[in-house]
């Protein structure tokens with residue numbers, strides 16, 4: 001259906017650089033307002049949001065629900081057992097029914113195609129809360145965190161160490177829009193989707209590298225980023241993956257090679273002692289908790305943009 005004045009938020013590169021930076025500016029502005037204790041800015045007053053979760057979540061659920069409430073709206077949590085989208089009911093029916101009750105839909109799903117179908121049939125904006133393919137709200141929060149700690153994204157070097165997964169795809173799609181140096185260093189066989197690498201490279205905006213030697217890759221990084229080796233839906237591969245990812249743990253030695261300017265980031269949840277050591281998460285240059293907090297602020301700005309507010 002036509003969504004006049006309304007916009008889905010499905011992939012970062014659906015938007016141009018100016019729009020992404022505008023959303024991030026708005027996030028800073030609304031964050032400052034909320035942090036000041038101000039509770040009279042209620043742009044979502046009288047609005048409701050349906051949140052569909054086919055997978056578990058702490059940050060996404062709590063940050064969306066809290067953020068929408070703090071700005072005046074009401075959010076409804078629909079867990080994996082509630083609507084069973086695609087099983088109890090077809091996606092196209094869920095999309096059209098929820099659009100009749102709610103002003104906006106947030107969804108965390110397995111197959112990315114299901115999200116595209118949901119957005120296609122919904123008459124209200126659909127926000128991507130993670131799929132097997134990507135996680136744009138996370139990388140918007142990460143970008144906001146980099147702006148706060150480093151001053152900018154442009155010109156920085158971000159080195160992602162680990163599995164070429166949904167988080168990497170969103171980093172690549174950000175790199176298609178904003179110029180920085182992005183390196184994904186991963187074991188052979190765990191590279192990100194080649195089509196997405198190509199989109200990022202062909203955009204001609206950023207320097208993109210997919211490499212296999214962590215010690216070489218992290219040198220001079222402004223950000224060393226990690227994520228779990230077995231994502232949601234892959235937990236039965238966890239043991240095999242631990243073997244394949246030997247040498248890809250972010251530890252104190254790797255952070256030392258990166259250099260004193262390097263911040264550590266992780267989308268969380270983290271498996272301490274697996275993809276990252278306790279010491280690295282707890283170090284003073286670790287910004288994983290400001291990063292988690294920024295989920296809420298980035299998403300508030302995304303929802304304002306999606307609703308044309």
Ligand code: CP
Nearest residue numbers: 057058059060267268
């Ligand atoms: N980073 C993130 O999306 O966390 P949750 O899975 O807890 O939502």
Ligand code: NVA
Nearest residue numbers: 165227231232267268
């Ligand atoms: N790659 C992880 C990210 C969790 C926020 C997963 O998909 O499980």
